[in-house]
Amino acid sequence: MIAATLLFAFTSFSTRTPSPDVVLALQDEVAQKIAEAGSDVAKLLELAKSYQTAENEEAAKQVFNHILELDPNHEEAHKALRHHSYDGKWFKSYAELSKYRSEETKKMKAKGLARLGEEWVPIADLPYLKMGWVKEGENWVHPAKTARAQDESEKVAAGWKLQNDLVWVSPEDQARWQEGLWKCGDQWLAKEAANQFHSELGKWWTWPGEHFVAYSTCDMDAVAWINWYADKTYASLVRLFGIEPDEKPIVVVLKSLDQYNQFAAGSQAAQLPPAEIDGLSSLHHAFFAEAFVDPTVMPPEYKGCGAAFWDKSSPQLDPWGHFAIRHAAGLSYAEAIDRSWVAVSELLSGGGGQASTAPFWSEKKIPRWLHFGAASYVELYMKNEEPQENPWGWREWAIGELKKGGSLDDLDKIFAFPLDLNQIEASRRLIQEAGLVVSFILDGECKSVVQAHRALLDCLRSSKGVPEAVLELQEVIKQHQREFEQFAGP
Numbered sequence: 001m002i003a004a005t006l007l008f009a010f011t012s013f014s015t016r017t018p019s020p021d022v023v024l025a026l027q028d029e030v031a032q033k034i035a036e037a038g039s040d041v042a043k044l045l046e047l048a049k050s051y052q053t054a055e056n057e058e059a060a061k062q063v064f065n066h067i068l069e070l071d072p073n074h075e076e077a078h079k080a081l082r083h084h085s086y087d088g089k090w091f092k093s094y095a096e097l098s099k100y101r102s103e104e105t106k107k108m109k110a111k112g113l114a115r116l117g118e119e120w121v122p123i124a125d126l127p128y129l130k131m132g133w134v135k136e137g138e139n140w141v142h143p144a145k146t147a148r149a150q151d152e153s154e155k156v157a158a159g160w161k162l163q164n165d166l167v168w169v170s171p172e173d174q175a176r177w178q179e180g181l182w183k184c185g186d187q188w189l190a191k192e193a194a195n196q197f198h199s200e201l202g203k204w205w206t207w208p209g210e211h212f213v214a215y216s217t218c219d220m221d222a223v224a225w226i227n228w229y230a231d232k233t234y235a236s237l238v239r240l241f242g243i244e245p246d247e248k249p250i251v252v253v254l255k256s257l258d259q260y261n262q263f264a265a266g267s268q269a270a271q272l273p274p275a276e277i278d279g280l281s282s283l284h285h286a287f288f289a290e291a292f293v294d295p296t297v298m299p300p301e302y303k304g305c306g307a308a309f310w311d312k313s314s315p316q317l318d319p320w321g322h323f324a325i326r327h328a329a330g331l332s333y334a335e336a337i338d339r340s341w342v343a344v345s346e347l348l349s350g351g352g353g354q355a356s357t358a359p360f361w362s363e364k365k366i367p368r369w370l371h372f373g374a375a376s377y378v379e380l381y382m383k384n385e386e387p388q389e390n391p392w393g394w395r396e397w398a399i400g401e402l403k404k405g406g407s408l409d410d411l412d413k414i415f416a417f418p419l420d421l422n423q424i425e426a427s428r429r430l431i432q433e434a435g436l437v438v439s440f441i442l443d444g445e446c447k448s449v450v451q452a453h454r455a456l457l458d459c460l461r462s463s464k465g466v467p468e469a470v471l472e473l474q475e476v477i478k479q480h481q482r483e484f485e486q487f488a489g490p
Contacts, residue, residue, distance in 0.1 A: 027062075030063065033047055033063075034047070034062070039070055041067055041070055041071055044063055044066060044070075045067065047063050048060045048063035048067070061080075064080045064081050065077075068081075073090070084096075086100070086101070087100075087104070108120055109123070116130065125140070126342075126345070127341040127342045127344065127345035128341065130346075130348070130349045131299060131345045131349070132298075132299030133299075134146065142301055143299070144297045152168075155168050158170075158171070163177065163182065165198075165205050165206055165207050166206045166207070166208065167182075167183050167184075173188070176188045181194075184197040191220060195219045195220055198216075198217060198220075199255060200217065200270065201217065201254070201259055201263060201267050201269075201270035201272060202267070202270035202271060202272055203217075204254075205220065205223050207224075208227070208248060209226075209227025209228070209230060209231045210227070210231045210234075211230065211234040211249075212230040212231060212234075212249055212250070212251045212329055213249070213250050213251070214227050214230065214250075214251050214253055215252045216252070216253040216254070216255075217253075217254050217255045217259055218254075218255045218310055218312065219312075222255075222312060223253075225322075226253045226325055229325040229329070230251050232385075233330055233378035233382070234329075236377065236382045236442070237329075237334075237378060240377070240438060240441070240442060241374070241457070241460055242456075242458075242460050243337055243460050243461055245333065245336035245337050249305060249329075249333055249335070249336040250303055251307075251308070251325065251328050251329050252275075252306070252307035252308070252328070253307070253308050253310055253324075254309045254310075255309070255311065255313075256309060256311050256313075257309055259309065260281065260285075260308070260309035263275050263307060264276050264281035264287065264289070264307070271295060271296065272295075273291065273293060274291055275291055275292040276288070276290060276291055277290060277291050278356065278357050278419075279421055280419060280427075282421065283419070283421075283424060283427050283428055284324075284327065284431065285308055285323070285327070286306055286307065286308035286324045286331065286375070287306070287307055287308075287328075287331075288304075288305075288306060288307075288331045288335065288371070288372075289304060289307045290304050290335075290357055291304070292304050293347070293348065299348070300348055302348065304339075305328075305331070305335060305336075306329060306332040306335070306375065307328055308321075308324035308325055308328035309321075309324060310324060310325060324379075326378045326379045327375045327376065327378070327379035328375070329375075330374045330377065330378040330379065331371065331374075331375045334366065334370070334371040334374050335371070337460075338364045338366045338371070340359070340363040341363075342359070343359035343360045343363050346359065365460075365463075365466035365467060366466065366470065367470055369416075369430075369434045369437070370434070370438070370470065372417065372434050373434030373435050373437055373438040374438060375431075376431050376432055377438040377442070379435065380394050380397070380398035380432065380435055381394065381395045381398060381436065381439035381443075382394070398432060398435070399488055399489055401432070402429065402432055402433065403489070405429055408485070408488060409429070411437075411477060413430075414430060414437055417430060417434065418430070419431075437477065437484070439487075440477070440483075440484050440487050440488075441453050441473070441477070443487075444484070446480050446483045446484075448480060449476055449480060449483075452473040452476040453473060455472065456469040456470060456472075456473050
């Protein structure tokens with residue numbers, strides 16, 4: 001009777017702190033009942049549950065802890081005490097578990113393994129497994145790519161043909177294609193209507209050129225020019241990097257500044273998440289879409305590339321379109337040969353949200369200034385091979401624009417490449433200056449720089465020692481700063 005009264009007093013007046021005598025009496029009662037149950041786990045479990053029913057959690061914990069003394073692996077007792085199960089062990093707190101997992105991760109990393117869920121996998125395989133890729137022989141491949149190849153093989157065998165925009169046409173529909181119609185979704189449309197269909201974000205033309213694939217909302221005739229301008233950059237990019245992409249890089253070219261901004265920020269209507277993280281699309285008429293993902297494919301497929309706009313309807317903007325296309329092509333090429341698959345896997349597995357692009361750039365072998373410098377070079381500094389024009393006219397104009405802003409930035413600053421949206425003009429200038437440095441590397445005819453560049457190409461081809469070779473190239477350029485300044489003109 002006394003015990004019942006004490007239990008009632010402890011559980012019924014939760015707003016009143018029990019006296020020490022009451023607490024001690026209750027503890028004695030719990031200890032007595034535990035002693036009475038002895039080593040009978042079933043009776044102890046029944047006792048613990050009775051205390052839970054009476055909302056006496058402290059008493060219940062005391063009983064559950066005694067159960068664990070008798071049966072250290074008793075699952076129900078561990079769960080009642082909110083212990084954490086991991087690796088066949090129970091941990092009394094999340095802090096204990098975290099410490100164990102941290103120590104475990106260090107040990108497994110030394111063995112070349114990383115955690116994926118509850119499994120350990122080779123570190124090199126982790127990003128591909130997180131993205132949902134599959135291994136074919138020695139190579140990791142997105143399953144959609146394998147499915148597309150299988151589908152293509154079956155269609156070719158069945159007599160299907162491919163439109164210029166990578167849309168397959170069945171044998172029974174080929175007569176409509178020969179009439180000059182274009183298959184757009186489930187419709188067959190004349191050229192003007194097809195242009196209208198593909199003028200929306202996400203419904204763009206997908207049109208391959210010799211070296212690039214254009215994703216564009218521009219009219220069909222403009223898309224042909226987009227591929228022509230992009231393809232013209234290819235030889236210079238191969239000359240700069242010495243290696244070629246495994247497949248044709250994508251270049252996104254949109255028909256207006258409004259669409260360009262929508263693509264960068266994300267479009268709910270087009271079911272497109274934001275294509276960039278840092279907001280650098282506001283610096284130029286082209287940007288690196290490091291977060292461009294196709295969410296309609298499962299698992300989501302990464303499409304990181306250069307993006308630009310070409311507004312042919314504007315007399316003021318139209319002439320700048322081919323410059324923007326070349327810049328985007330340079331970014332696409334550099335990204336295609338220097339992917340950041342660890343950062344991409346985090347982007348995809350995290351649902352697309354990232355705070356900055358730091359993980360992308362820290363993973364890359366080729367530094368940021370050289371990615372952007374390549375794009376700036378093919379936009380403004382490479383030789384213009386169009387007949388009856390000054391072959392170095394673009395470069396002369398670009399250098400003239402730089403000179404209007406004063407003296408060139410220090411080479412160390414260009415190599416550090418601190419793009420900053422709070423300093424838009426300074427950041428635009430850095431992009432242009434990086435292109436000038438690339439121009440000096442390729443066209444400056446400085447023997448020491450040429451030699452250091454050749455050493456970098458050897459490293460890129462072997463995939464070994466690239467960061468060290470880049471640093472060496474930077475040092476050699478700095479040692480020949482006077483020649484660089486002479487190259488840039490008085």
